[in-house]
Amino acid sequence: MLRFLTAGESHGPCLLAIIEGMPAGLPIDVEAINHELWRRQQGYGRSHRMNIEKDQVEILGGVIKGETTGAPIALRIENRDWLNWKEKWEQNRLEPLTVPRPGHADYAGMVKYRLKDARPILERASARETAARVAVGAIAKQLLAQFDITVGSYVCQIGPVIADIPPRPYAELWKLADASEVRCPSPIDSERMKSAIDEARRARDTLGGIFEVQALNVPIGLGSHVHWDRRLDARIAAAIMSIQAIKGVEIGPAFENAGLRGTQVHDDLYLNEEQTIMRVTNRAGGIEGGMSNGNPIVVRAAMKPIATTGTPHQSVDVVNLHAATPAYQRSDICAVPAASVIGEAMLAWVLAEALVEKLGGDSLEEMRR
Numbered sequence: 001m002l003r004f005l006t007a008g009e010s011h012g013p014c015l016l017a018i019i020e021g022m023p024a025g026l027p028i029d030v031e032a033i034n035h036e037l038w039r040r041q042q043g044y045g046r047s048h049r050m051n052i053e054k055d056q057v058e059i060l061g062g063v064i065k066g067e068t069t070g071a072p073i074a075l076r077i078e079n080r081d082w083l084n085w086k087e088k089w090e091q092n093r094l095e096p097l098t099v100p101r102p103g104h105a106d107y108a109g110m111v112k113y114r115l116k117d118a119r120p121i122l123e124r125a126s127a128r129e130t131a132a133r134v135a136v137g138a139i140a141k142q143l144l145a146q147f148d149i150t151v152g153s154y155v156c157q158i159g160p161v162i163a164d165i166p167p168r169p170y171a172e173l174w175k176l177a178d179a180s181e182v183r184c185p186s187p188i189d190s191e192r193m194k195s196a197i198d199e200a201r202r203a204r205d206t207l208g209g210i211f212e213v214q215a216l217n218v219p220i221g222l223g224s225h226v227h228w229d230r231r232l233d234a235r236i237a238a239a240i241m242s243i244q245a246i247k248g249v250e251i252g253p254a255f256e257n258a259g260l261r262g263t264q265v266h267d268d269l270y271l272n273e274e275q276t277i278m279r280v281t282n283r284a285g286g287i288e289g290g291m292s293n294g295n296p297i298v299v300r301a302a303m304k305p306i307a308t309t310g311t312p313h314q315s316v317d318v319v320n321l322h323a324a325t326p327a328y329q330r331s332d333i334c335a336v337p338a339a340s341v342i343g344e345a346m347l348a349w350v351l352a353e354a355l356v357e358k359l360g361g362d363s364l365e366e367m368r369r
């Protein structure tokens, strides 16, 4: 069984991850992990923090001579911002945050953990944690690549701007997205999205949006129809929804399908010239009955607008019980492009997990067999 845990605070010394169950003999490309970390830090509309952090992974266990050994893999990513916080943190000079910020984990976390200070909650709820997940996902991608499975993504919508995605193969769209500051494969819509972000910034406001993640060359039969927690669509939805600020997930164009007739939605099968069974369309997003069906897996996710807005929300000071506005913390205006990279990591992770389950084996060699 593959699993991972992360630890670390947003402004603490570092982020950590431990991966368990990765088969032995998988070559690990550290620069490819760092490249994924770099991709997570890109995107028009991010905060100044992205100029401070230059994420690099350190592998502290489970990899010897560039290959996994089957032992737990330990990863560490330093928080460069820690240097700006260390003294205040260690000398206990950080003011308590007693006014919870709407849209954040603050209030529920303060009540749940009986705290009068939101800081311990926001330090861990922060999406800085996703740097560790992207490093884990990069290793999952490297396992998938051994079986020619690839994962990519692009942004379809930012705020009110809905992109007209060109009808090109996914691999081409991924390249176009990588070349766009908002990870949108349509250059015209990329500019419109950047303008929407500029407008939101000027209005002291924030934006959300929609991204799509795809996995290609996934073999038929990952996941299973037999139990709720083995269904691949359910597992993918949970993994994508676990990303901070993701509030909606669909497999394929599910919400659009809901308004159509059955004959317009379900993907007909046919025999091609090589006598291979193919599909006319992929409106199921590559999953039927909780199992991959051989088509590209397509996952769409809705991200809410960034919760910290320059225009203050209304709140209450939990200590003196007066109406108050929360302190403004440096913040992104829009983080949908970064979220799409995190979405890739989470989809890669779930597929790696399902592949290891299906093929078994303690080593890559056994998996291949």
Ligand SMILES: Cc1cc2nc3c(=O)[nH]c(=O)nc-3n(C[C@H](O)[C@H](O)[C@H](O)COP(=O)(O)O)c2cc1C
Pocket: 047, 103, 104, 105, 125, 126, 127, 130, 243, 244, 245, 246, 304, 306, 307, 308, 330, 331, 332, 333, 335, 338, 339, 342
């Ligand atoms: C890549 C990424 C960056 C984010 N950056 C910020 C940010 O700068 N400011 C903010 O208020 N929320 C940001 N968020 C969202 C919050 O972390 C999230 O909304 C909050 O922790 C509450 O969790 P929930 O929205 O999942 O309920 C970001 C999310 C992601 C995925």
